[in-house]
Amino acid sequence: MAMFVHLTSAADAPRVRRSGIRAESRGPEGARGVFCFPVLPSFTLTHQWLRELARRGTRGGMVAVHVRLDDGQQVLAGHYAAGRKRPPHRPMTAAEAVRTIAAVEDPRGWEVFLPRAVRPAEVHRIRTAPQVVGWRYWPGSNGVRPCTCVGCRVRGEYGGSRLRRRNPHPLDGPPPPVPVLLDRIAAAGDPGDPAALSDALHWLGMRRRGPVPALAPLAAHPEARIREQLVWAIGRWSTPGVAALLDALADDPDPEVREAVESVREPL
Missing domain, CATH: 3.20.170 (ADP-ribosylation fold)
Structure with a gap:
């Protein structure tokens, strides 16, 4: 055995x-x-x-x-x-x-x-088991400055705020106000400039809640990477309407969009 x-x-x-x-x-x-x-x-x-x-x-x-x-x-x-x-x-x-x-x-x-x-x-x-055994972030990370970007940090992690103050990252925020981000999305046109939409979705993804109805049209954007980024932006929001929008994106023709929906729905 x-x-x-x-x-x-x-x-x-x-x-x-x-x-x-x-x-x-x-x-x-x-x-x-x-x-x-x-x-x-x-x-x-x-x-x-x-x-x-x-x-x-x-x-x-x-x-x-x-x-x-x-x-x-x-x-x-x-x-x-x-x-x-x-x-x-x-x-x-x-x-x-x-x-x-x-x-x-x-x-x-x-x-x-x-x-x-x-x-x-x-x-x-x-x-x-002792609670301090093993590595963090990746094997061999000891002595390497940890990354504080929004993708690497863990919300609520012990010492996280102190680490970000000591080692700020250009993508840390604070994010622009929601009206400003919605204006940027509107100014991107129809279907919308991918670079401008990607930037706005990045900042919206830092929030706990957001304007789901205003972002719903992006679920039909012709570029799959924008639809995938929409999933990552709204996936952890507590706003009503998120579940319905994710249900629609769960049937997206692009496999990476469908995988993103499965990932955000997995328990933390």
Whole structure:
């Protein structure tokens, strides 16, 4: 039996003991499943993902769920940056995944994806873990100034405001007032200059709420990248009408627009 560790919020521990681990994550090939990592001799490497996962928010801290999988269980293993500078995740058995990652010179950033839920009988134990182990942002980021742009920062992150004051980014904002942005969209014409619309949607995406009816016509813009950016701009808004607009964009002919809708609808 191969042993893996799955990191989750402490608040989920009772449910995991009772029902196992839900298949809530989206894997490399689009399937739902569970991310985990082999239990290696190095405690730090085994729990390397803890600080990065905790950076996105936890409930009561993080715990380590040890999972026993059959050696022949099919999984996907690879580096999280696969597809850019690294080869894609490869299908292999659980035992092969443990051997492969243990043999890598630097296994930081590697991950294993189980394309199904973890059954309660497969949960070996749940233990607390130090909350400061592992890397943040990316492996080897220690000593590198973190990026404070709107795409990299985490809203509500501890120390985030102090970091942005010390290291401001030109895309940080504050965003222009909504009437000014709507005037820019109107001045862009019909169907609208993509550069001007992209700039306005960037600033609107920093807000918690916004003018959904005024932006709804952009769902029919001829350029797919504008429709995709519209999804990212309104996806986290709490304004009435967002769900209906996302429903319409979920059937967009462009696959990247549809994937953007799925991403913004996933729980944070």
